[in-house]
Amino acid sequence: MPPTETLSPQWINSALSRTSFAWLALGFLLLLSLGAWQYSAHEIARNNEERFQYRAQKQTEVLVGRMHDYERVLRGSAGLFAASETVSRQEWRAYVTQLQLGQSLPGILGTGFAMMLPKSALSAHEAAIRAEGFPDYRVHPAGERELFSSIIYLEPVSGRNLLAFGYDMYAEPVRREAMDRARDSGEPALSGRVQLIQENGRDVQPGFLIYLPVYRNGRPQDSVEQRRLALVGFVYSPFRAFDLMRSIFGTGGGDLEVEVYDDKVQPENLLYASERGARQARHQIDLQPVIAGHRWTVRFRSSAQFEADTGSPLPMMILLGGLAFGGFLFSVLYLNARHRQGMEAAAAELARRRDEYLTLVENVPGTVFRSGLEAPWHVQHISRGIEVLTGEPPARFLSGELSLGGLIVAEDRAEVAAAVAAAIAGRRSYDIAYRINSPAGGVQWVSERGRAWYDEAGKAQWLDGVIVDITEQKSAEEHLRAASLYARSLIEASLDPLLAIGADGTIMDANSASGRVVGVPRETLIGSEFRRYFTAPASAAGFYRQVFELGYVIDYPLAIRQSSGEQIDILFSAIIFRDESGEVAGAVAAGRDVTRLRRAQLELEETNREIRALRQMTDLLQAAPSLEEAYTVIRNSMDTLFPHSAGACFMREDDSEQLRRTVFWGEAQPPSISIDVGDCWALRTARTYAAPAGPSLVPRCPHSGDESTACLCIPLHLHEQSLGVIYLGASAAESSGLHHERRLRLANMAADSISLALANLRLRDSLRAQSLSDPLTGLFNRRFMEETQARELSRLSRISRPMAVAMVDVDRFKDFNDAFGHEAGDLVLQKIAGVMLAFRRGMDVACRYGGEEFVLILPEISVDAARERFEEFRRAIAALALEFEGQALPGITVSIGVAFFPQQGTSSAELIRAADRALYAAKHAGRNRVVLADEAQATPVAGT
Ligand SMILES: Nc1nc2c(ncn2[C@@H]2O[C@H](COP(=O)(O)OP(=O)(O)OP(=O)(O)O)[C@@H](O)[C@H]2O)c(=O)[nH]1
Structure with missing residues (x-):
């Protein structure tokens, strides 16, 4: 791609919108920073190394120069011997003192002369020196050697140097090697590392010596042999290495740390070290100067001071600066990219929503519009649904040629305008239904929902709304209403209770008959709990639970106690009903008032029970073998037949006028144990006699007790023969109305049965008595x-x-x-x-x-x-x-x-x-x- 295209505004925009670009820039800057950091650090290190080496070279040159100076001093001393046949002790002292070596060349311990002595001349030599005023003089160390040397001059003659007087250096191998080398070469010779004889035990240091041969004047010295023959002795200087080196390199604290080794770098060869310790130096160099025919190794190491002085923060600043700038640039690019991405996403979302909105608007069933606030509501936007609704294209409305208000039938316009105005004023939405003129020439119903849009100042700006054709819905509603009315009238026509019950037992609806049966208004029933109206609420709850469990229930018996106290027996049947989604919505319960049926059933059951008891009494009486057993049967049976009545049976014996109480039943004991025939109205009249409870004009039999009970007396007779009477007491309730009639009928039937049985027994007793x-x-x-x-x-x-x-x-x-x-x-x-x-x-x-x-x-x-x-x-x-x-x-x-x-x-x-x-x-x-x-x-x- 050509550079112009690469850097085109579109490309830059695209690149800036990607976070990867920010990462790329960050990576580039990091690499750049690291490179610059490395380069600068390397350059600075290289400069420092050069500076360090330069300083080491210089120091080495100083060392070598100083040693040359010492050589020159020795050459001068040798020259003293060359200039004279003999050099006396005084001459030597005068010469050395004149040199002022302590000031000019500090570090030298002294300058001396050692004379070579064959074994044969040793004694004469010692004697001669002693004769000079040194009575203790002797060549030492003692021992048998072919050749001796002896330090006879050493200036200054003081301190440590006194120890060297008479010392045979040739007897010690290191020194001898240097002395031989000097003798043979005629040049100064530096010895190896020794401990000087001057060391007196305090501040012991390594030492070395430089020898220069002194030949006998006038002797040839061209060859080694000639020089050996001509040798007289050596001028020499002993050096304490530390003292010397300190005078050369200073006392430390400089840029360099120095270690001087005799020959190779080995601990035992160490002559001098400016620092103690094993610090790891950044720079190090070993230089090997050759001094007076002997090689030293001088090791220079950068001092802490040097490293501190030469250390530079620049590389780190470059690195940190680069990182900071990279980070900053990355942040800017990254945030910018994210921001751009957010903006692009927001723009895309906005576009998508707008598309969705337009799709939604166009797919909304009906017409979506934006219009003015007041009639006739000229539109600013309107969806294509208007064409479906009115047959007119949207363009005619958008152009202002047509308006929404113009569609509304004249009678509804005022109402629509009022509803819209009220919604705008109340800042709420409106929902109205009205009629518009149909394109087919008729009228159709529409529903309009809308709301005004308000600016920040709260002023309404326009109306947004949607208009939906609800003609079919209206028609369906009409049908539904009619159907509902029909269903309601059917429900209300029922004389039996009809209710709708929710799954929680709440009455959802009820017809008027329900209210009538329950004894409360229908409106009170609706929304209340179904079970609360029944004598057994738990059973009523069980009813609707059963309905919702099984789906239906048939003839579930429940009872309602009305405010009058009357109990209504109802048989409920119910079936669940479902809503449109198939979910159970409730149950419809239909009740059937079975109170009368129930009563008739109870009455029938009671009658059956009585008949059974009556028949049983009759059977037992017929089977009774004696009157006593018959009376037992009568007592038990009458107790069963008349459970709430006390009573007694009075029997006449033969033709007596007095009746004896033969049996009684019930809780209350009749007062009399015998009655006279004339006292009982039933016996007098030979028919059943009843007197009510309470005050009455009807006379009561004396044996019937007080007025609290009704009196019923039934004569027992057979074929005109009076056998006795049955008396029955009863409460006021039992002796009234229908109950009384039933009781009377039952008592008469019982009396008939008893009469027959007792007459039979009497007859049987009589016959039996006769037969026995x-x-x-x-x-x-x-x-x-x-x-x-x-x-x-x-x-x-x-x-x-x-x-x-x-x-x-x-x-x-x-x-x-x-x-x-x-x-x-x-x-x-x-x-x-x-x-x-x-x-x-x-x-x-x-x-x-x-x-x-x-x-x-x-x-x-x-x-x-x-x-x-x-x-x-x-x-x-x-x-x-x-x-x-x-x-x-x-x-x-x-x-x-x-x-x-x-x-x-x-x-x-x-x-x-x-x-x-x-x-x-x-x-x-x-x-x-x-x-x-x-x-x-x-x-x-x-x-x-
Ligand atoms: N008057 C009367 N006499 C009866 C009746 N039943 C039985 N006799 C008589 O009783 C008599 C019984 O007589 P026997 O059994 O011979 O004995 P006895 O004359 O009583 O003599 P011993 O018993 O030995 O003391 C008979 O003459 C019967 O006729 C009755 O009902 N009335």
């Missing part, structure tokens, strides 16, 4: 005796009690009959029966066994007591005074045989047989006596 009694004597007959005896035996065996059975026979009755006639005999039998009845006690039974035989049964009696009583009876018979037809009859006697239960038997037949045997024994024993069965057995009777 002897007509002549009135005593029980043999049949009764056998029944009774069997029953008594069963009872006594259960309770383990005895019984006596006596057979009584009239003595010689045949003779009596024959003498006085049969009728007189009957009279006798009747008289005996009378005695027996009088004799009888408690549960004793007397009966005529047959002919002139009688049986007496005495339950629960001992043998002795029985004997005594039968004796008494026998005597009573014998004492009878008999008379027949005015004629006295002779007395009669009876014989009595007695058997005992259980001694003589456990059955009726066994006992009778035993008694009969005893009777037979009594007859044979002479009659008119009592014989017990065990006595009869003991005394066998002849002829039996």
Whole structure:
């Protein structure tokens, strides 16, 4: 792409809109900053290195120059020897003192002369020096050597130098090497690292020496051999390395740190070090000057001061400046890009929304418009929907040729204008329906919703709204209203309750019949809880819950207690209904008032119950074996039939005028236990008699108690024969109206049943009595005796009690009959029966066994007591005074045989047989006596 295109405004705009451009710029600036930083740092380091090396070179040159100076001093000293045959001690001192080496060349320890001595000359030499005034002089160290050297001059002669006087340096290898080199070369020779003899133990330092040979004057010195032969001795200077170097390099604190090594850099070779410590220096260089034929290594290192002086903040400033600028530029570009992106997105969103809005507006069912605030509402914008609505294109409205107001039918315009004006004034939206002239020539309904737009000052500027054709909706509403009215009238036409119930049990709607049945206005029902109107709210709640669970319920019984106290029984049926979405919206419940039906049912059930009880009473009475049991049946049955009534049955005995209360029922006991026939109105009138409760002109029977109860008396009779009366008491409620009628009818039916049953029982008792009694004597007959005896035996065996059975026979009755006639005999039998009845006690039974035989049964009696009583009876018979037809009859006697239960038997037949045997024994024993069965057995009777 050509550069012009690359840098075109569009490209720049596009680039500035991308955050990647900002990142790119940031990266570029970072690289640039790093490059500049590296370059400047490198340049500065290089300059410093050059400066450092320069300084090291200079220092080395100073060192070498200083050492040359020392060489020159030695050459001068050698020259002193060359100029003279001999150099005396004084001359040497004068010469050295003149040099003022301490000031001019500080660092030198001294300048001396060592003489070479063969072994043979040693003693003479020592003697000669001693002779000079040094009596202690001797060459040292002592030892056997071929060649000696001895320091004989050393100036200044003071301090440490005194120690060197007479010292044989040639005896020490390092020094000897330098001395040999100097001798052979004729040049100054620097020794290796030594400890000087002058070191006296304080501030011991490394040292070295420079030797220059002194040859005998006049001797050839061209070759090594010649020089060896010509050698006299050496002028030399000893140096304490630290002192010397300090004088050269200063006392430290400079730019450089210096270490001087003898030859190689090794710790044992160290001659001098300006600093102690192992700081890592930034610059370092080793230089190796050769001094007097001997190589040193001088190590220079940049000092902290040098590094501080040469350190420059510029690279860091360049880096930081670059970073800061990069960051700043990045921020500007990034924020700018984001801002541009935001702007572009907002512009795109705006465009999208505008498109959406236009799409929405055009798709809104109806016509969307913006118009003036007042009639006739000329439009500023209007959607294409207007053409569908009116048949007129939007352009005609936009041009002002047509207006919205012009569409409205004349009768509705004022109303529309008023609604719009009110909405504008009230700053709210309006929603109105009105009619417009249809393009087809008719009228159509539209709905218009709109709202004014207000400026910041609150002044309405225009109307925005939408107009929708609602002609069909209006028509549907009309139909719906008609249908609704029809449905309502149907619902209201129902005489039974119809309700709509929500799932929460709230009544949503109810017809008027509902209000009528419940006893509250229909409006009160709607919105209230369904269950609250029922006697059993929980059951009512159960009803609608069941409806919503099952979907429907049929004939659910509920009851309403009206304010009057009357209970209405309703059968509810209900089914759920759903809304348009299929969700259950509620339930429609229809109630059916079944109160009358229910009452009829209850009445029927009551009647059935009564009939059942009546029939049961009748059946039981028919089956009752005795009057007593019949009265028990009557009491229980009357209690069941008339549960709230006390009552009693009064029975007439024979033709007596008094009635005895035979049974009563109910909680309240009737006051009388007997009544006279004349006291009861029912008995007097022979018909049912009723007297109400409370004060009344109707007289009450005296036996009916006080006025609190109603009195109902029903005569019991059969075939004109009065049997008695039934009395029934009742409360005022029970004795009124229909209840009374039912009660009366039921009581009469009960009385009829009771009359019949009691009459039957009486008749049966009478017949029975006849069948069991002897007509002549009135005593029980043999049949009764056998029944009774069997029953008594069963009872006594259960309770383990005895019984006596006596057979009584009239003595010689045949003779009596024959003498006085049969009728007189009957009279006798009747008289005996009378005695027996009088004799009888408690549960004793007397009966005529047959002919002139009688049986007496005495339950629960001992043998002795029985004997005594039968004796008494026998005597009573014998004492009878008999008379027949005015004629006295002779007395009669009876014989009595007695058997005992259980001694003589456990059955009726066994006992009778035993008694009969005893009777037979009594007859044979002479009659008119009592014989017990065990006595009869003991005394066998002849002829039996
Ligand atoms: N008058 C009368 N006599 C009766 C009746 N029943 C039975 N007799 C008589 O009673 C008599 C019984 O007589 P027997 O059984 O021979 O004995 P007895 O004459 O009483 O003599 P002993 O019993 O041995 O003392 C008979 O003559 C019967 O006719 C009755 O109902 N009336």
